[in-house]
Amino acid sequence: MLSVQQITGGYAGAPVVKNISFEVEKGELFGILGPNGSGKTTILKMLSGILPYKSGDILIKGKNLSQYTPKELAKIIAVLPQHSSQAFSYTVKETVSLGRYAHQKGWFQSWSSEDEATVNRVMEQTGISQFQDFDIQQLSGGERQRVFLAQALAQEPEILLLDEPTNHLDLSYQKELLDLLSVWSKDCGLTVISIFHDLNLAGLYCDRLLLLENGEVNINHVPNEVLKEGRIREVYRTKIEKLPHPRVPAPQMVLVPERSQAESQSEKRVDPASLEVKENLLVLRSPFPLKTMSSGVTGSGTGWNRIFLNRHVSKNYDCSDHRAEMAEFVRNIGFEPGETVGMMTAVYVEDYSSKFCEEETFSVYVVVTAGVGNAVDASKSEVHSHHLTPGTINTWVFVNGNLTEEAFIQCIMTATEAKTRALHDQQVKDSVTGTIATGTSTDSILIAATQQGENLEYAGTITPLGKVIGKGVYECTVMAIQNSQRRIKK
């Protein structure tokens, strides 16, 4: 549909864009990215024919751009510029109608029923029909942006060029506009070429991205290849991190703010002084949010949490809506479920066992409650019926250190292996299979790290961190099992 071949040019003086080549297929949603001043708008102006280039070629549907008359070009390409403005006082409908000029025939440019239908349709699609008789000067920036988009669509172009179309739009209109562009490109074959400052929106919606750096192509590829942490940090000269989107396979980049000197120097940590043992409840309050990976009833998955609860519930606790009940419980005792990892157990939490272990550059605090009435041998669990009862071994591991994602996962593995060994040594049996149990049916685990201080890349069993976790979880699990068994005997 569009082929840009080694174009170089700009304004007076040194060229702004240098030797740029790329192709855009019919129906593609193609994003142009790059820092301020990298030449994005300059390229868009060249594509729309308003800025000549010094060398190279731009082919549209196989024909050189210079061979099109302005009116022919307007039937193929519509442009939504960055700062749309209008000197005259027109109504919204009049402004949108101006988009039809390329389709009008003869000297008298008569307005056809097709023109009328198209204008009404695009006003509907962009959600501006209700403003059609308003003076455009009366509208907000976002509403005006939608009017100019409607004007571009009224041209019924094959190629739509957009310069930061989501500028001025609130969150829901940003999504709505990009959803529309996506539908128009996929279902109607509209080719969309758009400049984006928001890398995440570009990554979510575009088929391919062109990243510019100082007027040159850094990369032209699919979003996952373009939005690489190292590349974006280098081109934009800023600290960012890449995360997976929670719902769709698109990369998301997040800015990492610089920490103030006071923050990075403060020596805050989690240790035994952070734990409160209340009746039927263990509460650990961290002085600041910790990065967590857990299978708690509240706060499960990954997140940042400040409050950690291990709550005793009776053996007959009704598990039918345990998440809602637990969230209510958390609220009732004055905490916010959104910043709390909450677990339940049928054992008495006063029988917990804990261990604080301080190494040279990091420290680990392990807290375990363990009852084994519900013990299961995972290798034979298929013979068990599915029956949810409150978890009986809850393992908390707090790390005063900075963990990678990999280390978080390895912490879970190491802690689980240590727990299993503790059950083995305590000869805890699965009552259904009669074999040694590996855990209980609803155990929970929490790994929480301060993300300050020493970088801890790994936590496998023979790494410095893994060794501390393995020993700590093993000893605490043994002790907690013995504590709860002692109580049962009494």
Ligand SMILES: Nc1ncnc2c1ncn2[C@@H]1O[C@H](COP(=O)(O)OP(=O)(O)OP(=O)(O)O)[C@@H](O)[C@H]1O
């Ligand atoms: N009309 C102009 N005359 C002279 N130089 C210009 C003109 N317009 C832009 N430039 C220069 O060309 C370079 C690229 O500008 P361009 O607008 O293409 O960048 P951009 O990538 O779109 O930036 P932004 O993200 O800030 O919109 C800049 O250094 C700018 O100063």
